Amino acid sequence: xxxxxxxxxxxxxxxxxxxxxxxxxxxxxxxxxxxxxxxxxxxxxxxxxxxxxxxxxxxxxxxxxxxxxxxxxxxxxxxxxxxxxxxxxxxxxxxxxxxxxxxxxxxxxxxxxxxxxxxxxxxxxxxxxxxxxxxxxxxxxxxxxxxxxxxxxxxxxxxxxxxxxxxxxxxxxxxxxxxxxxxxxxxxxxxxxxxxxxxxxxxxxxxxxxxxxxxxxxxxxxxxxxxxxxxxxxxxxxxxxxxxxxxxxxxxxxxxxxxxxxxxxxxxxxxxxxxxxxxxxxxxxxxxxxxxxxxxxxxxxxxxxxxxxxxxxxxxxxxxxxxxxxxxxxxxxxxxxxxxxxxxxxxxxxxxxxxxxxxxxxxxxxxxxxxxxxxxxxxxxxxxxxxxxxxxxxxxxxxxxxxxxxxxxxxxxxxxxxxxxxxxxxxxxxxxxxxxxxxxxxxxxxxxxx
Numbered sequence: 001x002x003x004x005x006x007x008x009x010x011x012x013x014x015x016x017x018x019x020x021x022x023x024x025x026x027x028x029x030x031x032x033x034x035x036x037x038x039x040x041x042x043x044x045x046x047x048x049x050x051x052x053x054x055x056x057x058x059x060x061x062x063x064x065x066x067x068x069x070x071x072x073x074x075x076x077x078x079x080x081x082x083x084x085x086x087x088x089x090x091x092x093x094x095x096x097x098x099x100x101x102x103x104x105x106x107x108x109x110x111x112x113x114x115x116x117x118x119x120x121x122x123x124x125x126x127x128x129x130x131x132x133x134x135x136x137x138x139x140x141x142x143x144x145x146x147x148x149x150x151x152x153x154x155x156x157x158x159x160x161x162x163x164x165x166x167x168x169x170x171x172x173x174x175x176x177x178x179x180x181x182x183x184x185x186x187x188x189x190x191x192x193x194x195x196x197x198x199x200x201x202x203x204x205x206x207x208x209x210x211x212x213x214x215x216x217x218x219x220x221x222x223x224x225x226x227x228x229x230x231x232x233x234x235x236x237x238x239x240x241x242x243x244x245x246x247x248x249x250x251x252x253x254x255x256x257x258x259x260x261x262x263x264x265x266x267x268x269x270x271x272x273x274x275x276x277x278x279x280x281x282x283x284x285x286x287x288x289x290x291x292x293x294x295x296x297x298x299x300x301x302x303x304x305x306x307x308x309x310x311x312x313x314x315x316x317x318x319x320x321x322x323x324x325x326x327x328x329x330x331x332x333x334x335x336x337x338x339x340x341x342x343x344x345x346x347x348x349x350x351x352x353x354x355x356x357x358x359x360x361x362x363x364x365x366x367x368x369x370x371x372x373x374x375x376x377x378x379x380x381x382x383x384x385x386x387x388x389x390x391x392x393x394x395x396x397x398x399x400x401x402x403x404x405x406x407x408x409x410x411x412x413x414x415x416x417x418x419x420x421x422x423x424x425x426x427x428x429x430x431x432x433x434x435x436x437x438x439x440x441x442x443x444x445x446x447x448x449x450x
Contacts, residue, residue, distance in 0.1 A: 044137055071097075086150050310335040341448050
């Protein structure tokens with residue numbers, strides 16, 4: 001069972017909320033305790049004042065002077081809960097509120113405490129004559145005949161009532177403070193994590209090729225991370241450049257021997273059935289394929305390039321007219337001038353050229369090329385009016401087990417190279433039956449701005 005959320009913001013929010021709850025709970029208890037002490041001190045001061053009054057009734061010889069014990073309100077009202085009592089060697093005096101009953105008697109332990117404290121009153125708790133809880137103060141006064149016990153008590157509700165009255169506004173204030181602190185934490189998290197979101201957006205732009213490096217100048221805690229990310233991007237770019245150079249050198253080094261071998265096979269009757277020439281063609285196709293892969297691996301540079309689509313398709317159509325001059329194929333190109341794709345120009349010519357060449361070789365009269373933009377992607381369709389494929393062959397073409405250039409007996413890697421180039425640039429290639437009966441290749445690539 002996961003106790004903390006996966007997100008950093010969620011973890012910070014949960015821990016902050018728990019800390020706020022604990023802090024507010026401690027604050028509520030502390031405030032309640034302080035308020036209770038304040039109320040209790042007021043009650044004690046009132047009881048101590050009454051003890052001072054009744055202490056005048058105790059004579060030095062232990063006798064009592066009833067006239068000196070004054071019942072100030074509310075000690076003079078029976079049932080009020082306020083009462084005092086004096087027990088001296090010379091007799092006992094009580095407040096009018098007791099009505100002849102005795103106040104709570106001190107235990108021996110309490111008496112011992114009062115005896116050692118001298119004239120300093122000490123608190124005690126108990127039940128009054130009406131059975132209600134009372135809080136009192138007691139003191140022992142030394143006389144010639146022995147100690148005199150003075151007690152004054154007030155109803156415990158005098159402490160509890162203000163506490164109950166203050167509890168509701170206190171809890172509301174604590175709750176309001178908790179809400180304010182939670183909102184402050186949310187604002188703090190939003191402001192504090194905003195640089196991370198900005199960094200994420202920049203990394204997305206780097207991945208999509210719209211930015212070369214990450215540029216974040218604050219907060220200072222992110223600067224070491226940004227420096228490491230930029231160093232990683234530079235290292236990857238340098239490694240890709242070296243890898244592409246090695247592959248290109250190897251491929252170009254093989255081109256010359258293969259060209260010489262092709263010329264040697266063409267002389268005389270060295271390759272009467274053409275099988276060796278076919279193998280040479282396959283080797284050349286493999287070299288073209290790996291050269292295209294090496295060029296496409298420069299992902300960031302390719303994605304940064306925004307290539308105009310209309311000139312590229314118009315140029316490919318003109319090239320196909322020349323390449324297949326023996327065929328009278330009409331090319332209909334409908335591409336907006338402002339439409340571009342985030343793709344390296346050479347990769348774009350390689351991918352679209354292979355697909356247009358396949359359509360041209362299998363078309364009867366027309367090759368339709370159109371493009372538009374939808375949801376941030378350029379959608380290109382290349383359709384021919386040739387013979388329709390069966391369901392099995394169309395399915396094989398979709399999953400890559402059959403190449404479109406095999407329809408007419410070709411042996412090239414055209415569709416395979418085109419598919420890999422398109423997918424490596426963040427696009428996809430699909431095939432379907434054209435409305436004219438032939439095949440339509442549907443290409444989707446990230447759109448770029450002219």
